[in-house]
Amino acid sequence: MATLTPTLTLASTDTGSDELSLSVTDSLNITKAIISPSKVALSTGDLTLFAAASYTKSYVYLKNTDDTIAMDIDFGTQLSIQLAAGEFAFFPWESSGNILAKSASGTPYLEYAIFEA
């Protein structure tokens, strides 16, 4: 068993007169499969990034490494996440449906990692 420590920091001076400075961390036990940070070129057709049948409870990291092109991330058929250039996401996934990825245009690279609890 290994320990994964994800930390998120949100900061803003634009969203109110009180400055936002939020930091949260977690300690996750990882006992099964991992895919350490990897990259894949997307296209405008759906790519099955993670097949639900291959995983159980997991934590997913995604980052759009492109400078201009956006990416869509779908869970089954539901359009859910749009990663604009340079954006990232981190979330728990129960492998209840496939995670699909496609680009708005071209062949931008998606960085991804998955950690199965």
Next chain:
Amino acid sequence: MATTATISISSPDLMPGSSLSIAANTTLTKAGVTADLTQMETGVISLVSGTEYRLGPLATEMADDAHDIASYLYICNTTTEDATYYIDWGINETMIGRLYAGDWMFIPWNASDDAAEIEIEPQGGTNTIEYAFFNSDFILPTAAA
């Protein structure tokens, strides 16, 4: 100035012979432009189990194209209870994952239409969440009367 999100993911023992260290940061901007986001809603809510709740606005409660891009959602389940306490989260009746005690998530949310609402359902008992929602143009619902 700007609104920024930074993530680090690390592990000293996940892979034999090497430590894991992921880092990324992004500036949250308005849809399709480089102007900084300026609107945020944040709070702490205790949620009783047995009910599915909507978190954040509907697409029709956001102006112009703000719902298609430039919406960001952070949720943390701050409960300290055991593993029987968790929050199912999903979009449009698609259950995606579970936030156990201390777990958090951050996503750029694509609220393409009203059906793409963020849904959360506490399990096990009362769970408390901390959340923040960033968007360039969310608007208040019209009063019913």
